[in-house]
Amino acid sequence: MNVRDALFEKLESKESDMVKHRRYLHQHPELSFEEEHTAQYIKDFYKGKDVTVTQPVAESNAVIVEIKGGKSGKTIGLRADFxxxxxxxxxDVPFKSLNEGVMHACGHDAHTAYLLGLADALIDIKDQLAGNIKIIHQHAEEMPPGGAKQIVESGALSDIDEIYGIHVAPIVGPEVIAYNKGNAFSGSSTFTLTIKGLGGHAASPHKTRDALVAGTNFVNTLQTIVSRRIDPLEMGVITVGAFDAPGGSNVIQDTVTIKGTARYLNNDLEQFMYDEIEKVAKSVAVGFDITYDLDYQFGYPVLYNHPEQTQNVADVLSTSTGDYFEHLVEIPPVTGSEDFAYYLKEIPGTFYIVGCKPEEVEEPYMNHHPKFEVNEDALLVAAKLLGEIALNGLAARE
Incomplete structure (x- = not known):
């Protein structure tokens, strides 16, 4: 039996374990930088196994597991966030979150579950591996500066030759695997603008400096950055997600708080968008005689899928089409952001998408929705995909 068949046989035998992992993690979600129990669950899983387990980032919950193969070769990194x-x-699921106000609404429970299953299978066949595997259980993907940046800066991945990861998405079912090359996921930044005016009675607006009107002008003018300041051939998005001006109908408010995000597929736009948003804030301050504070947080960079590694994997997967999945599709860039981008800035590799649309659902709830669900058939597909990618990266021998 060749190494691929041996790995897939092991994975199939561990599918029910992956489902159990996923459901336990789904019931016990933890927020970014607070995942102590999740990290302990992961470390407990590896107890007694012939691997090296480290936590490379001080005062964080990241866990890295090294599986040493029986033959010499490259070192491949495989990452899942938790x-x-x-x-x-x-x-409406029987394993609903037990932590009020916290939910695995993005699928990171599924990511961790399939990587635990894959790691277990790789450990079982490690003597057949032509190289080493580093399993990266990453904390805090959802909150900048993100866990990936901390792991990279720790130096724990300095010996990795290639790195790969997957995200589940319910746009399609588990029979579909999607990929893209080059600038694949957008970079993102967030901002909070606090406008301070002079409140007063609604009947005497001339005696106030209306922060709400100034804020409305700021929001409207922001849209001209994309429509008039950025090349139409470049992708740029500015979205205001919150406009907070509580008060009564007969009160002109003192203060308004506005929150939003900027996204882009060209890293050159990262600084440009900040500069333009700052200009708009300054112009509003002058025009409406208010003061402001702009808290601008540069987030994740553009995720760049290295063309060589992406094409190599696509070529290998094309021979597996019809086996554990039905369709391999190349897709346009994605406007969502991922801190996996930090790994790819330093290490060649690529980031794939596996469909997880629930069966018999026409309009699934997307990632980050309170009714988001995962088709658990995606766990085995994702494990086989990442396993096949790893074996290909190691150039595994039969």
Missing amino acids: DALPINEEA
Whole structure:
């Protein structure tokens, strides 16, 4: 039996374990940088196994597991994240979140579950591996600066030759695997603008400096950055997600708080968007005689899938089409962001998408929705995919 068949046989025998892992983690979600129990669950899983387990980042929950193969070769990194989101779950599942206001609404429970299953299978056949595997259980993907940046800066991945990861998405079912090359996921930054005016009585607006009107002008003018300041051939998005101006109908408010995000597929736009948003804030301050504070947080960079590694994997997967999945599709860039981008800035590799649309659902709830659900058939597909990628990266011999 060749190494691929041996790995797949092991994975199939561990599918029920992956489902159990996923459901336990789903019931016990933890927020970014607070995943102590999740990290302990992962470390406990590896107890007694012939691997090296480390926590490379001080005062964080990242766990790295090294599987040493029986033959010499490269070192391949495989990563899954394990943090949850501050969302109150509304999905009708028997393993619903037990932590009020916290939910695995992005699928990181599934990511961790399939990587635990894959790691276990790789450990079983490690003597047949032509190289080493580093399993990266990453904390805090959802909150910048993110766990990936901390792991990279720790130096724990300095010996890795290639790195790969997967995200589940319910756009399609588990029979579909998607990939893209080059600038694949957008970079992102977030901002909070606090506008301070002079409040007063609604009947005497001339005696106030209306922060709400100034804020409305700021929001409207922001849209001209994309429509008039960025090349139409470049992808740029600015979205205001919160406009907070509580008060009564007869009160002109003193203060308004506005929160938003900027996204881009060209890293050159990262600084440009900040500069333009700052200009708009300054112009509003002058025009409406208010003061402001702009808290701007540069987030994740553009995720760049290295073309050589992406094409190599696509070529290998094309021979597996019809086996554990049905369709391999190349897709356009994704406007979502991922801190896996930090790994790819330093290490060649690529990031794939596996469909997880629940069966018999026409309009699935997307990632980050309180009713988000995962088709658990995606766990075995993802484990086989990442396993096949790893074996290909190691150039495994039969």
